[in-house]
Amino acid sequence: MQSALINGKKLCCSMLLKNCFRPLSAASGKLTNVEINDKTGVAVLTMNRLPVNGLNLDLLRDLLQSIQEIEKNKCRGLILTSASNTIFSAGLDITEMYKPDQERLKQFWNALQDVWLALYGSAVPTAAAINGHSPAGGCLLASSCEYRVMLPKYTIGLNETQLGIVAPKWFMSTFRNVLPRRIAEQALVQGKMFTSDEALKVGLVDELVASKEEALIKCEKFFASFSKTDPIARYLTKKQLRYNDMKELQDEKVQDVENFVSFVNQPTVQKSLGFYLESLKKKAK
Numbered sequence: 001m002q003s004a005l006i007n008g009k010k011l012c013c014s015m016l017l018k019n020c021f022r023p024l025s026a027a028s029g030k031l032t033n034v035e036i037n038d039k040t041g042v043a044v045l046t047m048n049r050l051p052v053n054g055l056n057l058d059l060l061r062d063l064l065q066s067i068q069e070i071e072k073n074k075c076r077g078l079i080l081t082s083a084s085n086t087i088f089s090a091g092l093d094i095t096e097m098y099k100p101d102q103e104r105l106k107q108f109w110n111a112l113q114d115v116w117l118a119l120y121g122s123a124v125p126t127a128a129a130i131n132g133h134s135p136a137g138g139c140l141l142a143s144s145c146e147y148r149v150m151l152p153k154y155t156i157g158l159n160e161t162q163l164g165i166v167a168p169k170w171f172m173s174t175f176r177n178v179l180p181r182r183i184a185e186q187a188l189v190q191g192k193m194f195t196s197d198e199a200l201k202v203g204l205v206d207e208l209v210a211s212k213e214e215a216l217i218k219c220e221k222f223f224a225s226f227s228k229t230d231p232i233a234r235y236l237t238k239k240q241l242r243y244n245d246m247k248e249l250q251d252e253k254v255q256d257v258e259n260f261v262s263f264v265n266q267p268t269v270q271k272s273l274g275f276y277l278e279s280l281k282k283k284a285k
């Protein structure tokens with residue numbers, strides 16, 4: 001049986017996962033679920049929009065509410081994961097961008113900006129337990145965390161150029177915060193999807209593990225590594241390091257929404273999105 005040393009106590013997985021968790025109901029939306037480990041104070045934030053956790057407006061709003069509640073509760077860590085056994089998140093829900101309602105399209109992009117600002121700038125330490133494929137927006141969420149653990153045989157990456165899309169600057173900054181500049185540049189221009197092994201090799205993820213249980217334990221261990229660190233000094237250091245990336249978006253938030261809306265509404269982009277959606281549906285048949 002696997003075990004973990006947490007707060008000096010040896011705990012087995014089943015103890016960790018079954019006995020210690022209580023739901024944080026205020027933080028759980030319809031499409032997210034938050035449970036707090038009473039022993040460690042760590043919150044597990046689970047995306048639960050099956051089958052693929054496509055990031056639509058509703059999921060983004062629930063994610064934001066959950067992150068804010070976790071901060072308010074002064075949890076010792078936030079682990080982002082998925083209720084699916086094979087998909088962490090398929091990224092942005094393309095149906096939000098195809099033949100969109102214009103007002104909702106703005107709200108959608110604004111919600112994504114807010115989730116990114118909340119997660120990337122979170123005062124609570126963050127980790128992603130990547131228990132499935134994680135393309136595009138899924139990779140953005142995982143890369144916004146401070147630590148990543150991934151299960152084998154999945155893929156992760158910012159594949160935007162493969163879809164004929166230029167990833168926004170803040171997607172790129174997030175990637176550059178994790179990867180060496182040259183690798184980030186090559187991956188971004190290629191729209192490369194990394195296998196789990198490749199992701200480990202380049203440092204896009206920190207560790208590979210065999211199961212979700214093990215991933216959660218690794219994330220808990222990551223948070224435990226801060227036990228001797230002053231939490232305020234820790235947060236201010238993180239904030240300084242990420243300040244420029246966040247400031248860039250905060251200063252250009254309205255313009256960024258306008259750019260997105262104008263890009264998505266181009267007839268050629270609408271045509272590509274339509275073909276892409278169709279190809280995903282054909283694949284599913």
Ligand SMILES: CCCCCC/C=C\CC(=O)SCCNC(=O)CCNC(=O)[C@H](O)C(C)(C)COP(=O)(O)OP(=O)(O)OC[C@H]1O[C@@H](n2cnc3c(N)ncnc32)[C@H](O)[C@@H]1OP(=O)(O)O
Nearest residue numbers: 054090091092093094095133135136137260263280281284
């Ligand atoms: C000015 C700047 C503009 C920038 C705009 C931002 C740009 C990009 C950010 C993004 O995140 S775009 C989304 C990119 N995501 C992808 O390319 C992933 C696409 N999906 C897949 O590769 C696969 O679905 C999967 C995630 C690997 C899962 O594969 P699996 O075989 O398990 O499941 P499927 O059968 O393929 O899918 C099930 C079901 O879900 C639908 N679906 C999948 N992904 C999406 C999605 N991203 N949006 C909407 N719908 C999606 C898929 O069509 C199937 O639907 P049904 O046929 O069951 O109705």
